[in-house]
Amino acid sequence: MWSELDGGKKEKYKALITNFASLSEAFSQKVSSDNMIEIIESVAPIVNSKFQETAFQRAFGAVGEDIANTSYDASLEIDATHKYLVGIKSFGFHSGDQKIAQFKASSVTGGWSTILAEARSNAERLGDKNLADKENAPLYLKVATELANLRNERIASSKELVKGFDASDVSVKAIYHVLMPSKKGEDPQIHVGETDYRPIDIENIEILGSTALLKSTNFKFTDGQHIYKYADADSQLFMKFHNKEIVVDTWQVSYLDDAFSFFENLHEETIDVPKRKNVDRTISWMIANEEGNVEESSGFNGFDGATKLSKSNGYREKRIDSFRKKYENLLSETDMNFIISHLQEILLKKYPKKEDKREMKRVRSELRDKMISIDNNEMKDAIFSMVYRPVSEMYIPIPESRKFHDENPDFFGERIGTFNNGSKKLALNKEGRTFELEFLPSGNRIPSYINQDDGKGIQSINKQGILGEWILRGVFQLKEYEQLTGKRLNDLGINAIRLIKFKDKSGVIGLEFTWIDVENPPKDAVGWVSRNRKK
Incomplete structure (x- = not known):
């Protein structure tokens, strides 16, 4: 993505971020040396995550997103058929794994903590990480597969929101855009990084084991593309970003000689900030x-409401009879009788009360399961068109x-x-x-x-x-x-x-x-x- 962005807009983004970071020394702390002389401890360039998101939107005309549990913060249109989902992150250049998703509610309904409690019990019993990892691998795989499915569904949903309902020719790619400031004591720089933000390849998940014997409810896995870590305590998913390998640009940061003077005189500046949204x-x-x-x-x-088939002139009875005649040679007598009796109960019986409607849905669910088990799409569509409203x-x-x-x-x-x-x-x-x-x-x-x-x-x-x-x-x-x-x-x-x-x-x-x-x-x-x- 970075190579596709307009050069002038990238310079504007760089100016916003580095100008903010130039004030970092205003947030440094005084420390005492051995001879009791107060000195200013050197600091790393500060990148404020919220300011970073806003600066990215402002510089590139990106749309900010506000959805929980997803890793993306903005969407960006390169042209009419080319869009990006962007996960915006900031972390130290020498830092480790980064949080990319959380599954609090889903971990509860999926019983992941119960599964991982068994892994902890196994680890305590065996007392050896290698033995415990081997025995716990199926447990870790179950949790990894379930969270991977959820993450992939979130990504697919996010892409649909950006793509829209009338955009068969629109390509939506997802990317992590990260800013990685140097650490304290180093030449002050901010490294721009970029890496794929892609679905987890479920078919190629390989469990790498627990993070430690005493932390056997936390485990790592890879899909051949990225290395992930799941932490049970907060149901968080982390990813290794390979910081040094993803750098696409590096910015030098020059600290203001007197950052406090800047803040003291800020009110004297005339600042014209245009409104971004006319809401x-x-x-x-x-x-x-x-x-x-x-x-x-x-x-x-809405599709789950009662059918809209006409009741006049015996139309429903005719539809049932038509189905019987069309498919009687393709079904066993037992299956046909099951289907016809359920159709009659659903379509010909009255359901005036809420409790009656629940009974109708129960019968309809039985019929649905039967049609799925028969595995004939034409027959299934014929039945569903009678007992459901249009699917969409x-x-x-x-x-x-x-x-x-x-x-x-x-x-x-x-x-x-x-x-x-x-x-x-x-x-x-x-x-x-x-x-x-x-x-x-x-x-x-x-x-x-x-x-x-x-x-x-x-x-x-x-x-x-x-x-x-x-x-x-x-x-x-x-x-x-x-x-x-x-x-x-x-x-x-x-x-x-x-x-x-x-x-x-x-x-x-x-x-x-x-x-x-x-x-x-x-x-x-x-x-x-x-x-x-x-x-």
Whole structure:
């Protein structure tokens, strides 16, 4: 990536970073020598990680990302068909392994600590690292494989967000961009490093053993591309960056003679800092409910609702009979009877209550498992088209939608959030409720509108299937007919949505998938999580 970036922009980035680092001596500490004379201890150039991220965005026009549990901090467009995911890091040039991911929630649901507790017990019993590593290798492999799958899904999801739903010709590469300052006492320099940020090659995972006999719950492994270390205490994944081998540029740092004078006189400087984003306001909300569950049968799980097959003129009975006649020679009598009886129970029986609908879904799950075991895609598609809604059907639900629209009737556009008196029906017709939904960071736009009772859904106008396929299969990495769950959200590090209303983009609303700390939600949060906001 570094070699592809504009030279002038790289110089601007260098100036921002080295100018900041030139103030490092202001943060040095006084120490006493043997003859009691106070001296200033030499310091390493300081690289502040948050400033680094902002400087990178400012210099290269990159888009900052705000998703937990992922290793990337920005996305960068080289041209219309060439984009980068960038993990931005800073660490000392002589430092060791670096944290690249965390799996707190997933490690609990996966029982990784229990697995590694067995490894610790084996190590204590054997008292020899080599013997313990050999016996524990299958345990380490199980954890390594599971965390590798999660990491790869996060990477794939991140790439989909940057690529967008309408970009078959867009190439998205991922890279770690690192700044590595020299250590104290050395010539002050900052080394620019770059290395691949790629999925873990699961097929080639090789366990390298525990980090130490007494730390047998921590282990190392490689996939032939990188060397990783997993630490059980905080469910953290580390990676060896091979610091000296990844250097692509080196910057000299010159310290200011009097850094304190700079700070003393800073207020006298006239600084004109242009606004980076022309944002009117934002709102964010959790995708799951307060219990951590994603709504069933609607919203992102719209496909899981009851079938929309017509009931008039015996249409459902005819569909069942048609299936029997078409496939009776391909199935055993036992299998055919199983399928027909389940179709009849699902399609012909009434399910008025919530408990009844749960029973219908149980029967449908039995039928689904049977069709998967038969392993005939044409037959499976014929059945699923009868008992499910379209596989990519979805809309984006707005929590406490009536309250939100009443308080913000013009958020999506003039009077879009208004209702007929005493009604749940929106006042404007469909054409009057439309706007452009812009997905960030890809920049893809799609005509959308507010729909349903109480205006609870954001729905695309003419690309519902394409949008659903991208969000469900791409962003959330779900298989067909797999429900979005709270666990999946935690695994991917995406649990929330943020909408952005721009000052300079009339009729355009931005949308990004993000992460909200439930214990400390942002000021723009709405819905149940907003009640956790500290006052």
